[in-house]
Amino acid sequence: MSKGAVLILGATSDIGLAVAHRFAGLGHPVQLAARDAAGLEATRTDMALRHNVEVTTHAFDALALESHAGFIDALPELPRIAVCAVGLMGEQSENEADMERAVRVMRSNYEGPASIFGHLANRFAARGSGALVGISSVAGLRGRATNYIYGSAKAGFTAYLSGLRNRLAGEGVHVLTVLPGFVATRMTEDLELPEKLTAEPEEVADAIEAALRKGRNIIYVRKIWWGIMTIICNIPERIFKGMKI
């Protein structure tokens, strides 16, 4: 039996790439989507060689909302699983100073991903099967001075995924929310991250594959993050507002 295709939105990201390898390794055809589709060529060749599966590349811009429906129509097949690794963090200080930048971060983490998932959700529901995997962030669980532009957009995306899951629960479509803590990727390359709290992209990929197999709804990748976030979310606001974290 042939396995269903896996669509990776944001396939140039380290996390998206690791997820693609994970599923290709299991024999799934993979559809790689990114803004610069031509830039995915080396990845396509590599993935096809390593895993002996069909790999296709597709141009996709999360911010070009009007193109989303057509993008899905042009895929070789409606995927079984769609993973969204699109995201943009930017510099908090710049995001604060320049509202254009702030809005771009908000749109890239929430509006764009929500739009493409909206289209996919409708088609998956019509088919009666499929899985949507949204990579959101623990940063969305509570707004902090150091990261609230990005965090608020992720909060929106997390709530959206939760709503989709609720809506589609009876329709054979599964929604998985991924809240990774720190991950060692291009996004965080210049930050000094604590080793014990930082996952490798391959760990995120393994966690996603396992969570889909087990039908889990929300995962944190490294479990310690559940604990950290539980504490952070329970600090009373009057204390929290004076804290520097």
Next chain:
Amino acid sequence: MKLSGWGRYPVHTTALCRPRTPEALQAELADGPVIARGNGRAYGDSAVAQGRTVQMRHFSHMISFDDATGVLVAEAGVLLGDVITAFLSRGWFPPVTPGTKFVTLGGMIAADVHGKNHHKDGSFGSFVDWIELMGPDGVIKRCSPRRNKELFEWTLGGMGLTGVILRAAIRLRPVESAWIRQTTRALPNLEAAIEAFEAADEATYSVAWIDCLSKGDQLGRSLLMLGEHAAGDDLKKSRKKRPFEVPVKSKRTIPFDAPGLALNRFTVRAFNRLYYWNGTRKAGTTLVDWDSYFYPLDAILGWNRIYGRRGFMQFQCALPLETSAEGLKALLEATSAAGAGSFLAVLKRFGAQESRFSFPMAGYTLALDFPVNRTTLQLMERLDAITLAHQGRFYLAKDSRMSAQTLRSSDTRVSDFEAMRAAGGLPARFHSKQSERLSL
């Protein structure tokens, strides 16, 4: 950040950069000297630089594979384990492999690694058709036994000191299954072990594990393991249909730094005894899957932590055939007398090899692991002296503490290597903590 090799000794502070494109790598080079780093499996300080170390793991694309010839073209950061995962099921295996699959192709070329088949097939370099090397000026050159021949030859075994390898074409070997037919022989002492090696020169793979605490008549008692790639017909009926499938094994991880004491001479002695008797009982021919045969230690992730925080070192030398018996005896005697213990003592036979700077030479190579402490550091110096007295040389991929003087006394090729580096303006662009220590 703090960085070391696999032995976790010595530890140095360096800035680790992770370029993703040749352009980004060129920019790093333009900023002053660096050293390339593959997967950090060299034991000492070969892949750590004062200043900046360039991690090559993002250059990890496979580019093409020719089903007819087995030639794989891939970027230097591709892991050997990934090559096996991709091509063993299609009937291809690495022609030469070190004792771990967690090495990069770039690291294998830069150290010109050897396997258990060196006496038959030579080192990894014999299976490299060409490489693409970024030189000190950022220019990428295709080097092969025909084109830029000298640069090609210096780069094999050149420990990253000739430039950064970006891509390579390597020839895999065809195999009929994922299984190895292993014959184990228990040998009472070193003499018997050498005799058995010499008698087994037709075997594709040969390696001996030595109980390095044995003394007197039993000095060098060991288990010799010979291996052949199993043909389809060697497999049981149930396996014949899927000759490339092997049972999935669980991985164990050493989660924390074990105390340095965990490996005192008593536990080492117990380990060696157990290994010896266990092997004796199983003596004879068995079928072993590729992973257990070539990479037994890979099943325990992070096993380098069992030596504790202070880390460990490996001593590996090669001795010419003429002095091997005598030299090995002296090395084992010194080790045994120090009682410093060695968790792994591995003996291999090398075939002839002509090369500019690679480690292997016709004879025997002995590798011993030691935890880092004052006694073992002193012992290593004695082992250096014994090696020199027997015209032996040292493996740079394992070295973490040798002196520049020792290296020069062991190998007349060092001055040519230095001259080549100077002529090419290489010292200003490529250096490692090791090259500084050894003044290469």
